[in-house]
Amino acid sequence: MSILSPFLSRVIHKGRLTVTGPDGAVEIYGTPTPGFPEVAIRFTSRKGMRRIILDPRLGAAEAFMDGEMLIEQGDIMELVALLRMNTPWDRGAKLKDKGPVGEAVDWVKTRIDSINRRSRSRSNVAHHYDIGNELYRIFLDADMQYSCAYWPRDDMTLDEAQEAKKVHIAAKLALAPGQRVLDIGCGWGGMAITLAKLADVEVLGITLSHEQLALAQERAAAAGVADRVRFELIDYRDLAAREAGRFDRIVSVGMFEHVGARNFDIFFRACANLMTADGVMLLHTIGRFGKPGSTDAFTRKYIFPGGYIPALSETLAASEKSRLIVTDVETLRLHYAKTLRHWYANTLAHKDEIVGLKDERFYRMWTFYLAGATAAFESGGMGNYQIQFARSRHALPLTRDYMAAAEAGYTRVAT
Structure with a gap:
């Protein structure tokens, strides 16, 4: 089981995400569903996976930007859509990538960052x-x-x-x-x-x-x-x-x-x-x-x-x-x-x-x-x-x- 498994297994239910680790191990999440993307990604290093664990949104972005997460089926639009479609806002779902403390820290950082003199x-x-x-x-x-x-x-x-x-x-x-x-x-x-x-x-x-x-x-x-x-x-x-x-x-x-x-x-x-x-x-x-x-x-x-x-x-x-x-x-x-x-x-x-x-x-x-x-x-x-x-x-x-x-x-x- 990869370090991303607890997070991805909790989020991906519809559509399919195939993840290949840097060691070649393959894990599949979700079930093919009409209207939901099927995406395959590959990590070139464990660092890229750790980044996502520490901060899923920023970590995924930087891993993708730095070539540590490659998309081998679909594209970045489909990958992000797959995550969001499994956690739609108007159905009460939420992409639970942070706990209450992390959300509170983000709230404070946002307010401090937006003191725009x-x-x-x-x-x-x-x-x-x-x-x-x-x-x-x-x-x-x-x-x-x-x-x-x-x-x-x-x-x-x-x-x-x-x-x-x-x-x-x-x-x-x-x-x-x-x-x-x-x-x-x-x-x-x-x-x-x-x-x-x-x-x-x-x-x-x-x-x-x-x-x-x-x-x-x-x-x-x-x-x-x-x-x-x-x-x-x-x-x-x-x-x-x-x-x-x-x-x-x-x-x-x-x-x-x-x-x-x-x-x-x-x-x-x-x-x-x-x-x-x-x-x-x-x-x-x-x-x-x-x-x-x-x-x-x-x-x-x-x-x-x-x-x-x-x-x-x-x-x-x-x-x-x-x-x-x-x-x-x-x-x-x-x-x-x-x-x-x-x-x-x-x-x-x-x-x-x-x-x-x-x-x-x-x-x-x-x-x-x-x-x-x-x-x-x-x-x-x-x-x-x-x-x-x-x-x-x-x-x-x-x-x-x-x-x-x-x-x-x-x-x-x-x-």
Whole structure:
């Protein structure tokens, strides 16, 4: 019996996992089941197996990244999916890879790690986003939307679904010509440029990434909207001190996950202060189903240092302190899973380019990240929330009909 046997025999029941140890010994877990992957892995050293025992998620990632765990049937997406599918969140199951003490330690580490002061926020953003725009061009859509797409139809391309996401969000902002819009965490500028084109508004996009800023400015000029779309390298907290009450609308897509649990109150207070009295905000964020939790060690170390996925209860509780009115909430349950599978397929299709830009270890790390994220949205406890806020109860129409009408109109313009 290998050192992994107690863990794997407890977890794998459906589907099949074949494990070959460094000594050639073979162990098989689970039973072939329709819809569940069949995966075979081989360990080249006992060190790789020990890593998983010490910390299953981080250990598996590093063993895979360092070539100590090889996948001989299936791929990393199927391996991670097999584990998650056997422990689905919405059926009350849990991947019990840590005891109560380990979970408490993760909770504390997450809270400490997410004390994101300004300098820490800048370095955390640089860790993930200043690694070269070319990598993101390779696996994202043409507009470089690095967040959950929106799939009103299953047969849409990634480009179409990301365009639909921007239109969906624009409709919820209740835009009018001449309004001043703030895009917090503007990425490479696609949302800001789209809003300016769709609704003839002025947009300021802010980021902490030098790479994103430079490309966003280039793209605004190329799109012919540089007179109405500006981008700036600034922290939202500093902007709130400078531009109080200036913006009619605020949009933030995929940025709230980087704020850090300790800063939720500060974020919403800044947003409330930045808005006009009749201001409206749309927050698009990954969210945790159920109660608050912690960020796993792999994500903290390699992907999003300082990041934390909030439960809906945490997000709303923080917004209430700034007297923001929650005017609409939509839960996107499987949209990000579909998005991630497209990103993963693009990453596999461009392996040689990514390895050339980075190296083999980075490529394996990136595929592990995308595979783990996909499993979290398909079987784990993650989804996406679009939350609309207003400062005044009179700021929006009494019913939601305006959203569908605007979305239909914007869709015609965008296509």
